[in-house]
Amino acid sequence: MPDHVHFWTRHPEARTAWDPDLEPGLHLTAYGHAFLELFQRMRGAGLPVSIGVDIPAYATAVVASMEELVAHQPQIPARMRLRLGFALLRRALVAPGRMPGMVVLRVDTYLSVRAPSFTTLEAMPTRASVRLSRQRVLPLLPQRGIRPRDAGRGDRLETVAIKAYSYNVPAWADARFRSSLTELGMTLRVDTEHDGRWEDFRDVDVVLCTHGRGVDERSKPPTKLIAAWHGGAIPVCGSYAGYTETGVDGETMVLADGDSADALLVALRRLRDAPELASRIRSALPSAAAAHSAEAVLDTSWLAFTSAPPTPRLLSALAVTAPAAALSRWRRLMR
Known part of the structure; x- marks a missing residue:
């Protein structure tokens, strides 16, 4: 049977035509980035894919988004596991031959959230997060709509940017930190979802790659590092798993000894005082970005999806899930 990958989703907007390059501002969620955009780009590349709640008989692999399955609950609700299980x-029943592989894409969800028991491939954000034989790291698509650094800025190391959601801007990015940057001949620019500069790297020389407070570093993919590569800015990274697994200190990033203001200032001073270091990293950015291009991600993802083992033990999983789903529905009706 020829390979065919079906993206299982209950969201009606998923069937609406969307070009991520022409409309980069749409679907700015983990579901939109890791799942919906991946489908759209695979379809645009001419790969045999489909999307929706009904799985076609010829599907050899089924892909679901953990963000959609978990529905903002501590665990995937029984009713969602049942819906996906019944679709399989x-x-x-329509095509009783080989069962399709079942792939769950995990992005920005707590590692304590368990994928359905009939999952055969679980895409993980970092190598440090892998615990089961069915789990493997799959790269994410690069951030879309990036406007890269102006080549005319040359070897400047003046504008240092933090790109983060407003609620994740680190507390240490304060007046003291700005003053310390001024002493290094640098200024700080904080770009959030509110100012329209999220994708704009044109005037950025260095990007600080950090995480928000209380985040399990194993659950965070190296999205900011890869965005910096595509943006042509030198990444200075806190010592988190996603960055240390993906970048190379002194070659494709500068790694700080921690994630505090002082640690990042030391790393920035190292960069400023070693022009050859900045030049070496800057010259390596295009090849680092190319290794994490949309085309490379499509190739890796397609091979992984079409190699996922067939779904086992489906009836036994549904037999366990159905009573829990019925009890949950009864409780909702009683409330």
């Missing part, structure tokens, strides 16, 4: 069961 209907596919099995």
Whole structure:
């Protein structure tokens, strides 16, 4: 049977045509980035894919988004596991041959959230997060709509940017930190979802790659590092798993000894005082970005999806899930 990958989703907007390059401002969620955009780009590349709640009989792999499955709950609700399981069961009844592989894409969800028991491939954000044999790291698509650094800025190391959601801007990015940057001949620019500069790297020389407070570093993919590569800015990174697994200190990034203001200032001073270091990293950015291009991610993801083992134990999983889903529905009705 020829390979065919189906993206399972209950969101009606998923069936609406969307070009991520022409409309980069749409679907700015983990679901939109890791799932919906991946489908759109695979379809645009001419790969045999489909999307929706009904799994076609010829599907050899099914992909679901953990963000959609978990629905902002501590664990995936029984009713969602049942809906996905019954969709697979209907596919099995129509085409009783080889079952498709079941892939769950995990992005920005707590590692304590368990994927459905019939999952055969679980895409993880970092190598440090891998615990089960069915789990493997799959790269994310690069941030879309990036406007890269102006080549005319040359070897300047003046504008240092933090790009983060407003609620994740680190507390240490304060007046003291700005003053310390001034002593280094640098200024700080904080870009959030509110100012329209999220994708704009044209006047940025260095990007500080950090995480918000209380985040399990194993659950965070190296999105900011890869965005910096595509933006042509030198990344200075806190010592988090996603960055240390993906970048190379002194070659494609500068790694700080921690994630505090003082640690990042030491790393920035190291960069300023070693022009050859800045030049070496800057010259390596295009090849680092190319290794994490949309085309490279599509190739890796397609091979992984179409190699996922067939779904096992579906009936036994549904037998366990159905009573829990019925009890949950009864409780909702009683409330």
